[in-house]
Amino acid sequence: MGNLIFKFFNLQIRDMKLTLKIWRQDNATTKGKMVDYPIDGIEGDMSFLEMLDVLNEELVVKGEEPVEFDHDCREGICGSCSLQINGEPHGPDRLVTTCQLHMRSFNDGDTITIEPFRANAFPVVKDLIIDRSSFDRIQQAGGYVSVNTSGNTIDANATPVNKEDADDSFNAATCIGCGACVAACKNASAMLFTSAKVSQYALLPQGKIEATERVQAMVRQMDEEGFGNCSNTGACELECPKGISLENIARMNREYMSATTEG
Amino acid sequence: MGGIIKSSVARKFAMALSGLFLVFFLLQHFTINITSVISPDMFNELSHFMGTNFLVQAILQPVLIFGVVFHFIMGLTLEIQNRNARDIGYQNYNGSANSSWMSRNMIYSGIVILAFLGLHFYDFWFPELVHKYVEANPEDPTRYYEETIAKFENPVRVGLYVISFIFLMLHLLHGFASSFQSVGFNNKYSKALQGFTKAFAIIIPLGFIFIAVFHYINHL
Numbered sequence A: 001m002g003n004l005i006f007k008f009f010n011l012q013i014r015d016m017k018l019t020l021k022i023w024r025q026d027n028a029t030t031k032g033k034m035v036d037y038p039i040d041g042i043e044g045d046m047s048f049l050e051m052l053d054v055l056n057e058e059l060v061v062k063g064e065e066p067v068e069f070d071h072d073c074r075e076g077i078c079g080s081c082s083l084q085i086n087g088e089p090h091g092p093d094r095l096v097t098t099c100q101l102h103m104r105s106f107n108d109g110d111t112i113t114i115e116p117f118r119a120n121a122f123p124v125v126k127d128l129i130i131d132r133s134s135f136d137r138i139q140q141a142g143g144y145v146s147v148n149t150s151g152n153t154i155d156a157n158a159t160p161v162n163k164e165d166a167d168d169s170f171n172a173a174t175c176i177g178c179g180a181c182v183a184a185c186k187n188a189s190a191m192l193f194t195s196a197k198v199s200q201y202a203l204l205p206q207g208k209i210e211a212t213e214r215v216q217a218m219v220r221q222m223d224e225e226g227f228g229n230c231s232n233t234g235a236c237e238l239e240c241p242k243g244i245s246l247e248n249i250a251r252m253n254r255e256y257m258s259a260t261t262e263g
Numbered sequence B: 001m002g003g004i005i006k007s008s009v010a011r012k013f014a015m016a017l018s019g020l021f022l023v024f025f026l027l028q029h030f031t032i033n034i035t036s037v038i039s040p041d042m043f044n045e046l047s048h049f050m051g052t053n054f055l056v057q058a059i060l061q062p063v064l065i066f067g068v069v070f071h072f073i074m075g076l077t078l079e080i081q082n083r084n085a086r087d088i089g090y091q092n093y094n095g096s097a098n099s100s101w102m103s104r105n106m107i108y109s110g111i112v113i114l115a116f117l118g119l120h121f122y123d124f125w126f127p128e129l130v131h132k133y134v135e136a137n138p139e140d141p142t143r144y145y146e147e148t149i150a151k152f153e154n155p156v157r158v159g160l161y162v163i164s165f166i167f168l169m170l171h172l173l174h175g176f177a178s179s180f181q182s183v184g185f186n187n188k189y190s191k192a193l194q195g196f197t198k199a200f201a202i203i204i205p206l207g208f209i210f211i212a213v214f215h216y217i218n219h220l
Helices: A002-007 A048-061 A133-142 A165-173 A182-185 A193-201 A211-224 A235-239 A245-261 B010-040 B040-052 B054-084 B105-136 B144-151 B155-181 B190-219
Strands: A014-022 A031-043 A084-086 A109-117 A124-126
Touching: A002 A133, A031 A048, A084 A235, A109 A165, A133 A193, A133 A211, A165 A235, A182 A193, A182 A235, A193 A211, A193 A235, A193 A245, A211 A245, A211 B010, A211 B155, A245 B010, A245 B155, B010 B040, B010 B054, B010 B155, B010 B190, B040 B054, B054 B105, B105 B144, B155 B190
Parallel strands: A014 A109
Antiparallel strands: A014 A031, A084 A109
């Protein structure tokens, strides 16, 4: 109730006491476990990662090993932060990454579980850090357009693009490859990521030349990485911090089946 | 079967097509069954046609059986592959925050429907095979209505049918709309289509429940 009043009047919530249940794992080969960390003095305007910084400072002072977690830009565009918070990727808020999640989304006295994104294709490196190079390999398999750079490159602006296609392509390209789609999916499927990368090129004239090979190569690589199959639960779309739409998966399915029948 | 259709996209495409085929069959089955409530003569006539027509018996029935077996084996194969994609699960997984119960539990609703099909075959299909091919009885276009309603005199059977159709409803609530997404149909008409699929998923199983309960109450 107290928190609701604070939120209603947009007041800063100060001195929250929380219990963190955090996945600790020494390295990729050891077994991990959940460890409890009580923490207090947390302010509502802190970001989730700043709260973890506070915890780590305390752990270092105590001579304990700090909790390892991925982060880089801390403004929601790099896709580095990747935490499963209270059972959801990037926590309970929508259209935000973990670094954009603020502690005012939680209540004083809460217990918060923090785990790494789980998928066999995202092996844990240490604590909350995972290896997402499987996404890089999917991208390398076909997520590009071949452009002649020998001096006669055609200016992109010289090629007319339908406004609707340009917007859809741009929206698909806002995928930051954080892996929340895989983390949220009960099947650990990477269809939303792969379809966004397929779509951003498939919609543009520059990307149509390699469209057939691209979709086949990227889907093949996605399958080889060991991701699960899509069963259209829609969890990926809802948890995606960039709001990548399921329309991209439908587009990839169309592109793939048409590429396969073309041979 | 996962080995035959190699890519994940092709597998979901095949799963969707077999599902759409079964939905079409369900509508046809319901259309005939509902006549048992309206007109016993019409029900007898249609049942006799379905039971004796060469095209239905020699082509459509084997295709239907293949469709059911394919849908089940493919569903099971996909479920195993999906479970193998995440060996270490979450300590805390809040699936209900981002997806419906139906979409996350298609395998369980599917298994209940498969068990129901076993009961349904035991009740109708196997006795029909015995009647036609083992006992080699002469054709009797008037027997179907009485044979059917006799099955619904047992309250346990009616109860099992009702439960099964509730699971069919749950299965269709996700599966029917999902199959259009799988075949790549997601556009400005999708919202209207989703409304239609949801209505279908509720109305058809409720209709089957109505038929079973109607015949049970009618015999009391």
